Structures are given as structure tokens and as C-alpha cells.
Amino acid sequence: MQLRSLEIFCDVAKLRSFSKAADARGVSQSAVSQTVQHLEESLGTQLIDRSSRPLSLTRAGQTYFRGLQSVLAKYHQLEREVITAGHRVSGPLHVAAIYSVGLSYLPDAKEEFARVYPEVDVRVDYGRNEDVIERLLGGEVELGLVSFPKSTKQIVAVPWQKEPMRLVCSAKHPLAKRNEVSLSDLDGLEMVGFDSSLELRRSIDQHLKRAGVRVDFRTEFDNADSIVRAIQANDGAGFLPEAAVRRETAAGALRVVACRGLSMIRPLGIIFRRSGRPSRAGHEFGSLLLGRPLDPERDKKSKPGEAKPDVSDAAIETGTSVIA
Numbered sequence: 001m002q003l004r005s006l007e008i009f010c011d012v013a014k015l016r017s018f019s020k021a022a023d024a025r026g027v028s029q030s031a032v033s034q035t036v037q038h039l040e041e042s043l044g045t046q047l048i049d050r051s052s053r054p055l056s057l058t059r060a061g062q063t064y065f066r067g068l069q070s071v072l073a074k075y076h077q078l079e080r081e082v083i084t085a086g087h088r089v090s091g092p093l094h095v096a097a098i099y100s101v102g103l104s105y106l107p108d109a110k111e112e113f114a115r116v117y118p119e120v121d122v123r124v125d126y127g128r129n130e131d132v133i134e135r136l137l138g139g140e141v142e143l144g145l146v147s148f149p150k151s152t153k154q155i156v157a158v159p160w161q162k163e164p165m166r167l168v169c170s171a172k173h174p175l176a177k178r179n180e181v182s183l184s185d186l187d188g189l190e191m192v193g194f195d196s197s198l199e200l201r202r203s204i205d206q207h208l209k210r211a212g213v214r215v216d217f218r219t220e221f222d223n224a225d226s227i228v229r230a231i232q233a234n235d236g237a238g239f240l241p242e243a244a245v246r247r248e249t250a251a252g253a254l255r256v257v258a259c260r261g262l263s264m265i266r267p268l269g270i271i272f273r274r275s276g277r278p279s280r281a282g283h284e285f286g287s288l289l290l291g292r293p294l295d296p297e298r299d300k301k302s303k304p305g306e307a308k309p310d311v312s313d314a315a316i317e318t319g320t321s322v323i324a
Contacts, residue, residue, distance in 0.1 A: 003075070006068055008035045009047065012066040015164065016054035020265075054258070073112075090119035093281040096132040097124055097145035100224035101268060104243040105145075105289070113288055120281045128222055129199070136271060142282035145289075148199045149269025156277075157269045160290060161243075163203070165258045165264035168245050169230075169237035182312065183211045183261035192238040193217030194229045200266055201213055204239055207264050217276045228254070241266050270294065 001188030011021035011034065022029040047061035097106060102124055110122050125135060130215060132144040135163050138153060149157035167186075169175045194201040196217075207217060217237075221227050224244040231238055232253055239262075248254040270286050272278050278286060279292065 003053075003072075005035050005039055006072060008032055009039055010065060010068055010072065012036055012048065012055065013057055013061065016056065020162065020164065037303050076083060079207050084233065088283060089117045089281050090280075091281060092121045093143075094141040094278070095122060095124050095143045095145065095285070096135045096141040098129055098132060098147060098223070099126050100241060100244045101145045101147075102126050103225055104241075104246070109285075109289055113285055114258045116288075117281065117284065120285075120305070134272070136273060139273075139276065142272060142278045144271040145268065146271055147268055149267065149271055154274060155271050157271050157275055158290065158294060159267065160270050161268040163241040163243055163264065163266045163268060165239050165266060166242050166245070167237065167259040167262060168231065168240045168249075168254050168256055170231055170235040171252060171255055172235040173237050173255075175237055178257060180258040180260065183208070183213050183259060186215050186259075187213045188216065189237065190218045190238045192219045192221070192227050192234070194224075194227065194239075195220045196221040198222060203264065203266075207262075211261055219320070221299055229320060239264070268319060 008021060008027075011024050012018060015021050015024065019029045022032045025032065028135045036048055043060075044066070046058050047064055049056045049058050049061075095106075106124055110124075113120065113122060123133075125141065127135070129146045129148070132141075132146050133155070135141045136144040145160075146157075149159065151157040167175070167181070175181060190261045193215075194204065196202075196205075203221075219230055219234075221230065221262060224240055227238050227240060228245060228248060232238060232248070242256070245254050245256065249256055270289060272282070272286070272294075278287075283294050
């Protein structure tokens, strides 16, 4: 059983979609479907309930997914420890992130990184996309974690995550009593939204406009964390990245409501300067987040048993697209 097959199954389980898992892996949807089917055949049991939308896990699939997450995390940690054995990495590492990314992903990432590189002090600043880019270009930080990443003459943007956007509401909101709604059901609804100056808000507005739906964004904020708190405090509703509300939905404070016609994602990326590329610590931290080398050409140039250089001449040119 190949490790890649297990990782693909976990992608399907997390994203609840064959097509989204295919996009995340850069393969065809049929390849993902066949991989999961072969996995089910080898185990002799069904893991994915394909009759529901979005897809759901069977009881066996839930058990398998929980176990695999632990197994794969331990394997990747072991892999990093073996690869980096004998290479001392130390010193401060300055990173800037938008609020929701910092709160959703960085606590676990910093903890895992500290186990492998205990001598690196990872320091994180938070701000809006523009703030992160400004600090990066100003040389205050080595890496930036942003939404809607774009490569420029000064910045290399590496695609990282494609976060599904969800309809979220307070447990006391009328929508919380419904198992599923359509976008048209939201027409005229008062909601908490992202600030109109943000690219994510413009993407949301365009998606709603194409569906012929208007919602009343009565209250607006420039970050997901403030929206979460406003929804809780005012028994409201809004559109949020799935990862931003995991704790609240698990605790029952918020509810994700299935919404037909809602097919938006928020792309996330890791950015660094073309000049003054990341240090060894920055490269390894970015690679940990990605689950693959931050700069593949840099790793190719390093021979086994030799420390990796701090600077690479290779540039990563990438684009990113938004499915909304």
C-alpha cells in the first residue's frame, strides 16, 4: 500500500470531495477516485459514502482516517528528523501571517517544528495581507503566509492550501435548525462579512452576484477571527474558511450549514523575497507547512550528508486560481 494513496484518501476525507482533493494534489479526479477505490478493495470495506453531497465517511472510513492522521504525522516527523540529522539549525526565524492562518495552522506547526529544530526561535507577527507583504518586502520577516498569493518581480508565491468557504451560523440562528439550504435561501439575509476592501470579500460578492443573490453585510471586519466572535456574540451568520471555525464547531458554539451552490475557496500561499531568500530555518519551516520542499531546486543542489546552502538561485514561478 503506497504512502501517496493514504495521503490522497486523507485529502478526500478532509475536503469531502474527489475534485477538491484532485486539485490539491495536482492530479485528475479519476485518479483520486481510482486510488480510493483500490484502497477500499484492498481493505475489503467501503470508506467513502458517495451517495451524499458533500461526501461523507462511513464508520470504517472515520476510524481509518483518525488512525491515518496520527500515523502519517509520525512518519513525516520521522522523515524530517532523518533528513536533517547532523545539520544544526538555530537562531530566530521571523514569520508574518494573516490572522486566521496564524490562529488556525501555526500553533501546531510551531510545536512540531520545535521538536525537530529546538534551537530555532519562531516569532510570528499578525496582520492583513497588505501588512504581511509590507513586512516581507521591508526585510522584517523571511516568510509570509497570505491569502490569494501572487508572484511578482519581488516576491515568490508558493501555493499552499485551498480552503473551502462555508456557511457558518450561531447555534441559536434560525439556519442552525436546517440540515441544508440553497444560496437563494440567503437572499436578503443579514450577515457578518469581510471588509469590502478585501479580495476575499470581492470574490464572495462575485459568487453571490452570479447566483442572483444579495445578502446584507450589516457588519464588516478585516479578519476571520473578529467575524467568528461577532457571529457568536450576535447569533449571526456569515461565510468563513472551514479551518477558521474548527474549534467553535467542534464545541457546538457555531454550526456549518450545508449550502447548495456554495463552491468558493480561499487560496493560501507562502511568500518570500526573490532577493535575500529564506535562511535554512525559513526553508525548513516553509517545507514543514507545505509537506514538500519550499524550494525544490534548493534541495536538488544539496548532496546527501552535506548541509544545504542558505541561498539558492532557483526561482519558483507559480500562479494561483480561485474557484468561486
